[in-house]
Amino acid sequence: MFDVKYDSGVPIYLQIIHLIRQKIVSGEWAPGSRVPGVRDLAIEFGVNPNTMQKALSELEREGLLYSERTAGRFITENTGIIDAARERLAGQVLAEFIKQMAQMGFTRERTIKLVESAFENHAGLSKREENS
Amino acid sequence: MLGKLLKYEMKAGARMIPISYLATAAVFLVGLIARSLKIHQVTTATTILLFFAGIPCIIITLIYVIMRFHKGMFGNEGYLTQTLPVGKGQLLLSKLISSYIWMVASAAVFVAAWAGAMVVSNNLNIMPDIIDFVFGNSFAPLVIFIVVSSAVQLFAFLGELYFAISLANTRQFLKNNVVFSVVFFFVTNFAVSLLELAAMLLIPLGIKFTETGVVWTTKTMLGDLIFNMEAFTGNQPLLSGISIGVGSCFADLAAGIGLLLAAVWLLNHKTSVK
């Protein structure tokens, strides 16, 4: 219950927004499915209901969530919005990755080569797991 | 709310005081058995014990009275007591009433123990004489005075106690509240005693001892004393003509009320729980 880690000086509502975006983008929270109530969600995330409310409102504004007055809150079925969010999230991950590789001194070409071999290793690993 | 508070106060007393009553009753029982078995050493021993048996009862009750107010209002329990949605006056009143009831009960046990001592020592035959003395017309004013005076003195005593403890828990004295409680009690007690003395001497109402018994008088005790001293010849029977002012009862009543009101004011405005 309280195993979601919050740290740093980033406002908690922003951290929650990030976490939920990831859940939606990865499909863990399926499109069209119902979002639990603010209070239950707050307890699950181990935060204040007001903070959770703020995060959810923000996600509604982005279009990832929507409310139906009596029925509750739902994840959007608009795959376009989810894809856009996924792209943006990927962009953030990539930007951070590129920055870190550059900090370590890798050039662009070297980085791309490393990425390709990493994928091959990863694929090899998966095949071995399938065969065993 | 007052009823509920009173219930809890009485229950708290019931957890510690009746044990002493039972002990007293046990002594009485032993004495009765010894009397019927004619074991004289035991009957004598229990008779003497019974004369003193009431004292532990009163002491335990006194401890109860003090603890319920001191610990209940200002100890750790005060965090509960003083956050109840009840006025401070009601809190004080519930403790006052309960304390009064238990004190009277213990006093009754004290008297009963004495009666028990009479029974055990086979002195019942003097009972009719005692009853005559107490209820006979010639001594009625004396008895009334003793009863009323005791009742009112108990009231004043509780007032002195509650006031002293409350004062001791105000900002300036809070740090050493126990020591100051004791000091303030004795100071207050002394002050009230002076008041009692003045009232006794100066208020024109008293009981007068005469050759035929005790009667009411409306002369001041002081005046009577002076009058008697001037007329004293040495031939007069002892105690004759002496009067005791009953005005002390009014002083006690007024002091009790005043001190309790002051205590409530302190509780509302000046005291803190440590």
Next chain:
Amino acid sequence: MSSLLEIRNLFKSYDRGPVLKGISLNVESGRIVGVVGPNGCGKTTMFKIIAGLIGDYQGTVLIDGNPPGVKSKEIISFLPEKTYLDEGIKAGTAISMFADFYKDFDRQKALEMLKRFNLEPGMKLKSMSKGMQEKLQLILVMSRAAKLYILDEPLSGIDPAARDNILDIILNNYSENSTVMLSTHLIHDVERIFDDIIMIGNGTLLVAESADALRERTGKSLDQYFREVFRC
């Protein structure tokens, strides 16, 4: 709309010196407020004044428009650090007593919480560990439907595993009609549940704002900011 709790220029001195030096703050309904500060900074004194345990102070304190008194005590549920129950009392008796005195007490809820914490109604206080005693007192306080809950160090003496349980109860109890003010030393573990944060240092108010606003403003967690401010 007036605040649930309004404090204006609160001053309080003991013989040893001033403890609160002109505190002014407002607390609204429906918030979970963290009150933090080093030992002796005046938090407990402030709580006691609000709860009506200290009648000798200067300044204005209004709870739902009323000064500390019978009316305010009906809507305030205070959990002090101390054990205020008689040690011979049974858990069940304590619950009955609270039910007797407080109209807003939910006996059913209290008994359920007892079970959740593995406590029996028949257990006497003196046979409970310190942690269990604290849990019982917390249960009594949280089983009331009060408008203002004041919890003074509710997590001290509680083992880490049970802490989540307690924070859980606090969050579960949340309602727009009530506010929880709680003080703690364990800011790091608890700051996630605060709406607002009040920081008191040496009797004066240092911070009174929303927790996220503070994080945004300073770029630090509440715990980090606190350590900075109170670094000796």
